[in-house]
Amino acid sequence: MHFSSIIASSLVGWTAHAASITKVVARDNPSAEFAETLLKQSKSCCNVMDQFLPGKVLFPDNALYATSQQSFWSMQEVDLTPTCIVSPSSANDVAVGVLILSVGDKLGITDCNFAVRSGGHTPWGGAANIDEGVTFDLQSLNQVDIASDRKTASIGPGNRWRNIYPKLDAVGLAMVGGRVAPVGAGGLILGGGISYFSPRKGFSCDNVVNFQVVVAPGVILDANKDKNADLFKALKGGSNNFGIVTRFDVSIFEQGELWGGTVITDVSQMDKINEFFEGFAASDGYDEYASLITTYGFSNTSSPWVHSSNVIYTKPEENPPVYRGLTSLPQLLNTTRISTLAPLTEEIAASTEVAMQGRYYFSTLSYINSAAYMKAFFELCDEWQKTVSDVEGLFGAVTYQPIPKAITSKGAKQGGNVLGLDNAPDIVNALLGVSWANKADDERINASLKDLYTKAKAKCVEMEVDHPYVYLNYALPWDKPIAGYGEANVAFLKKTSKKYDYAGLFQRRCPGGFKLDD
Numbered sequence: 001m002h003f004s005s006i007i008a009s010s011l012v013g014w015t016a017h018a019a020s021i022t023k024v025v026a027r028d029n030p031s032a033e034f035a036e037t038l039l040k041q042s043k044s045c046c047n048v049m050d051q052f053l054p055g056k057v058l059f060p061d062n063a064l065y066a067t068s069q070q071s072f073w074s075m076q077e078v079d080l081t082p083t084c085i086v087s088p089s090s091a092n093d094v095a096v097g098v099l100i101l102s103v104g105d106k107l108g109i110t111d112c113n114f115a116v117r118s119g120g121h122t123p124w125g126g127a128a129n130i131d132e133g134v135t136f137d138l139q140s141l142n143q144v145d146i147a148s149d150r151k152t153a154s155i156g157p158g159n160r161w162r163n164i165y166p167k168l169d170a171v172g173l174a175m176v177g178g179r180v181a182p183v184g185a186g187g188l189i190l191g192g193g194i195s196y197f198s199p200r201k202g203f204s205c206d207n208v209v210n211f212q213v214v215v216a217p218g219v220i221l222d223a224n225k226d227k228n229a230d231l232f233k234a235l236k237g238g239s240n241n242f243g244i245v246t247r248f249d250v251s252i253f254e255q256g257e258l259w260g261g262t263v264i265t266d267v268s269q270m271d272k273i274n275e276f277f278e279g280f281a282a283s284d285g286y287d288e289y290a291s292l293i294t295t296y297g298f299s300n301t302s303s304p305w306v307h308s309s310n311v312i313y314t315k316p317e318e319n320p321p322v323y324r325g326l327t328s329l330p331q332l333l334n335t336t337r338i339s340t341l342a343p344l345t346e347e348i349a350a351s352t353e354v355a356m357q358g359r360y361y362f363s364t365l366s367y368i369n370s371a372a373y374m375k376a377f378f379e380l381c382d383e384w385q386k387t388v389s390d391v392e393g394l395f396g397a398v399t400y401q402p403i404p405k406a407i408t409s410k411g412a413k414q415g416g417n418v419l420g421l422d423n424a425p426d427i428v429n430a431l432l433g434v435s436w437a438n439k440a441d442d443e444r445i446n447a448s449l450k451d452l453y454t455k456a457k458a459k460c461v462e463m464e465v466d467h468p469y470v471y472l473n474y475a476l477p478w479d480k481p482i483a484g485y486g487e488a489n490v491a492f493l494k495k496t497s498k499k500y501d502y503a504g505l506f507q508r509r510c511p512g513g514f515k516l517d518d
């Protein structure tokens with residue numbers, strides 16, 4: 001029997017004993033003993049994984065290693081060089097990898113640090129890639145299986161929305177996923193997930209009915225409302241702190257065409273746009289079919305600030321009343337039309353791919369819905385932009401996204417999440433997305449964004465619109481998104497981590513992303 005089959009079969013036995021998982025140590029497993037022998041000889045997790053998962057472990061001399069590296073969104077991630085990249089094609093492969101890492105951890109082997117990536121769309125270096133360690137590239141876990149009752153679908157974490165939506169569109173179905181076609185499913189769902197359908201259905205994570213997840217030391221579990229319910233809740237916002245998710249079973253629903261597109265106006269309309277936005281984002285009479293992303297963007301090579309709003313109504317109704325405050329303004333461009341979902345997510349992708357494979361950062365905060373703060377945040381970004389306008393290839397986009405009670409109130413009814421927003425007021429996510437050309441400017445941009453963030457936060461406090469929520473999927477390494485979930489949620493997450501990852505493998509050996517003690 002092949003090594004990986006030996007491990008896989010013993011893992012099946014382990015899975016049956018998931019209830020006593022805290023008592024499981026790698027030494028109890030015969031395959032773990034074998035892995036330990038090999039690890040003691042080679043002192044390398046990559047080399048041992050290569051023996052257990054032949055053809056699925058890529059070293060830098062393999063052309064597929066470069067292909068995987070080049071498929072990250074930002075150059076900061078591409079710049080890192082893992083010792084090897086593991087490309088699993090099943091949950092069992094992932095379980096074998098996590099078992100070897102657990103044993104390697106016990107032996108104190110240095111190259112047994114690891115990173116987990118799905119679509120690779122987090123901008124900052126080290127979120128989903130690693131220097132001198134193992135990167136799990138989950139892109140081959142990309143199934144989209146629609147259940148015959150049309151109520152759920154099983155989605156591989158390595159999918160991009162570009163792969164999922166056309167399949168659902170083709171049969172008149174949809175799921176609560178991302179709004180931009182090339183982004184990955186895995187990271188987006190585990191960090192929350194804001195969708196065009198969120199006002200109707202909640203965050204993407206609220207619409208998962210079961211996670212298949214590999215926890216340390218290499219055990220495949222299901223987490224749902226009946227089984228491992230604490231882990232089920234913890235994964236809804238808990239990102240990579242508990243294990244590697246190998247399948248999401250998600251709710252799907254009947255969905256016909258939508259109306260939407262992009263409305264571009266002169267920036268001189270800003271006061272009217274902000275006033276419209278504040279009214280739109282308020283719960284009072286919120287139209288749950290409507291969503292909105294309002295952006296003020298600039299480039300230091302071509303254009304001064306320009307306004308664009310992405311409007312999507314999840315019914316095929318032309319220019320519904322909820323958008324009239326915007327669509328009645330004089331416009332430079334309007335692409336709205338009736339369409340299925342996939343083309344709308346490709347249209348918005350085109351604007352994010354302008355500076356493809358550049359260097360990127362996001363800087364984000366939440367504030368309580370207010371047109372006055374919207375303007376104040378823009379003014380701070382405008383001041384910031386002048387301090388870095390000589391940076392080569394600089395693009396910036398100041399984006400506002402409503403997170404009304406219509407979105408935040410849904411989670412508790414669907415098994416709960418850990419985002420800490422169950423009783424939140426109507427908040428807005430403010431995001432400055434920046435891209436630039438050269439690595440030499442990384443530190444300057446980073447420091448300037450830190451300074452901007454400090455000023456923007458102080459302004460929130462001064463204007464009494466401050467809110468502690470930091471959207472994890474837009475956060476930078478110095479943000480504290482998990483602390484922003486609130487003390488009770490952090491305590492719950494830590495307790496759940498102790499139960500499912502007793503040795504703390506995902507806290508100590510998987511440094512990327514946001515850890516529970518951050």
Ligand SMILES: Cc1cc2nc3c(=O)[nH]c(=O)nc-3n(C[C@H](O)[C@H](O)[C@H](O)COP(=O)(O)OP(=O)(O)OC[C@H]3O[C@@H](n4cnc5c(N)ncnc54)[C@H](O)[C@@H]3O)c2cc1C
Pocket residue numbers: 073115116117118119120121122123127128138157178179180183184185186187188189190191192193194195239240241243244245246352473474512513514
């Ligand atoms: C152009 C663009 C558009 C975006 N649009 C949206 C949007 O519409 N809505 C929205 O909510 N967000 C959006 N985002 C933010 C997006 O949610 C995050 O970038 C998210 O991390 C992307 O998921 P990914 O799988 O590509 O991430 P990755 O970078 O691969 O992973 C992100 C984090 O999740 C962890 N992780 C990934 N997969 C797994 C797994 N299977 N198991 C355990 N841990 C895992 C990684 O270790 C990493 O720390 C957008 C981002 C970009 C760049």
